[in-house]
């Protein structure tokens with residue numbers, strides 16, 4: 059029997075590189091991917107909606123989810139918890155849909171341990187200066203939080219080699235188009251494996 063599970067795509071990279079912007083644009087264009095909405099303990103930003111941007115949790119609620127093993131991965135990032143709901147991802151993949159995660163690097167490395175067959179994409183800034191400009195100009199963080207996020211960014215960039223693909227986000231449209239190509243290419247790889255498997259079965263008959 060040929061396995062028809064969906065593919066897990068993980069988009070990661072330093073804070074402010076444009077993961078959310080690129081992911082939103084990708085989902086404007088590509089509708090058959092399923093986005094896994096994360097859980098977080100951070101404060102809602104103006105305009106964010108519970109159940110669309112994140113599922114907002116208290117620390118106690120989040121720690122209960124950890125204890126109950128309800129998260130595929132989680133990380134503490136600049137004093138807040140972030141995590142991926144396990145059941146949603148597993149059930150959606152089992153139904154044959156591709157799932158897309160947009161998460162930071164520590165979490166991506168946990169996913170890699172449990173889902174080595176996932177496709178790991180690192181979004182890279184055109185420069186560290188531009189990364190800083192993007193976080194500052196977004197205007198959602200205090201100066202202290204911006205500095206903390208930039209400090210993390212240096213460690214995160216060092217993990218780039220653990221990823222399958224690196225996409226430079228100098229231009230949103232170009233980055234989305236590259237991610238679309240990666241998705242197509244991964245599907246072609248799976249089709250090749252399925253075809254080889256089918257041929258093997260036919261040869262045995």
Ligand SMILES: Nc1ncnc2c1ncn2[C@@H]1O[C@H](COP(=O)(O)OP(=O)(O)OP(=O)(O)O)[C@@H](O)[C@H]1O
Nearest residue numbers: 072073074075076077078079192196227228229230
């Ligand atoms: N290619 C780009 N060129 C110029 N500005 C960009 C580009 N991509 C994203 N931005 C801008 O950079 C800022 C940060 O983008 P975004 O919030 O998507 O980053 P992020 O990686 O999701 O950040 P975080 O990890 O902190 O959530 C936003 O103001 C966004 O409009």
Ligand SMILES: Nc1nc2c(ncn2[C@@H]2O[C@H](COP(=O)(O)O)[C@@H](O)[C@H]2O)c(=O)[nH]1
Nearest residue numbers: 073096097132133140141142160161162165
């Ligand atoms: N490990 C995880 N990281 C996540 C998840 N959802 C989002 N994130 C990442 O956290 C930082 C900060 O996000 P922000 O919304 O406060 O700017 C960013 O890198 C996100 O990609 C998750 O489920 N797990």
